[in-house]
Amino acid sequence: MDQAALRAGISPDAIVSPAAFVAPGASIAAGCRIGPGCVVGPDCVLEEGVELLAHVVLDGRVRLGAGVKVFPFATIGLPPQDLKYKGQPTGVAIGARTQVREHATIHRGSVGGDGWTRVGSDCLIMCVVHIGHDCRIGDGVILVNNIMLAGHVEIGDFAFIQGGAAVQQFVRIGRMALVAGMSGVERNVLPFGRVKGYRAKLHGLNTIAMRRRLGLSKEQVMTVARAVHDLYRGGRPEEHVAAVAAAHPGNPHVAEVLDFARDRGRHGLCPFGRLGEDDELDG
Numbered sequence: 001m002d003q004a005a006l007r008a009g010i011s012p013d014a015i016v017s018p019a020a021f022v023a024p025g026a027s028i029a030a031g032c033r034i035g036p037g038c039v040v041g042p043d044c045v046l047e048e049g050v051e052l053l054a055h056v057v058l059d060g061r062v063r064l065g066a067g068v069k070v071f072p073f074a075t076i077g078l079p080p081q082d083l084k085y086k087g088q089p090t091g092v093a094i095g096a097r098t099q100v101r102e103h104a105t106i107h108r109g110s111v112g113g114d115g116w117t118r119v120g121s122d123c124l125i126m127c128v129v130h131i132g133h134d135c136r137i138g139d140g141v142i143l144v145n146n147i148m149l150a151g152h153v154e155i156g157d158f159a160f161i162q163g164g165a166a167v168q169q170f171v172r173i174g175r176m177a178l179v180a181g182m183s184g185v186e187r188n189v190l191p192f193g194r195v196k197g198y199r200a201k202l203h204g205l206n207t208i209a210m211r212r213r214l215g216l217s218k219e220q221v222m223t224v225a226r227a228v229h230d231l232y233r234g235g236r237p238e239e240h241v242a243a244v245a246a247a248h249p250g251n252p253h254v255a256e257v258l259d260f261a262r263d264r265g266r267h268g269l270c271p272f273g274r275l276g277e278d279d280e281l282d283g
Helices: 003-007 207-212 218-231 237-247 252-262
Strands: 044-046 061-064 091-094 116-119 193-196 201-205
Touching: 201 207, 201 218, 207 218, 218 237, 218 252, 237 252
Parallel strands: 044 061, 061 091, 091 116
Antiparallel strands: 193 201
């Protein structure tokens, strides 16, 4: 290991292509692999076993958790697309074992948030996904090809966003929600909700995830479905939270939905859509 590598903080157990550039000041842990054409900036931290395949660019304050794998032509930590940003030292943090596929872009945070864009552990970020500044992505989230997330979007654990969907800034998507491909999400999506459409509407629950991941029975899923139906029964859903809570005391999954609904944020909840042949609300 030459002195330049040592100054750069590269572990002797890391493998760095001679065709890669790692700036002095970067921290590269044991077991990392950095392929040809990669550029790693001086404020980047790669934990054990991170792999950058080729032509990956990391810039700004970037921290990649153990076992993260980044595929060619992805960029992480470049400045946000925010005209208010003036070069402040913001960053991106990505949890362990997440995969970032080709041409994905994950921008650093802005001064409009806490300065960090965060992606959880065990996520799959597929090709050409854009994650805007200050987004908060939970664990186990799957973002399919060509998804566009504007700034400050929040996505709960194990949510599944299908290809080509677009999510407006400051929208929240709850845990285990499912967003259908090509949907435009302008309002918040309840935990376990399933939304679709050019202007996305609620068309049921993600019953498969509720059964497989949570182990709920059909009857338990139907209880949550009835609570969601009552929440939307006339008027704004936020107005019915107290009544639904009283009707379902002690149910943790209903409570999770209602806690989410209470905090309407900037956009409120997605409206209820008309059920069609391929929709189900009762599991």
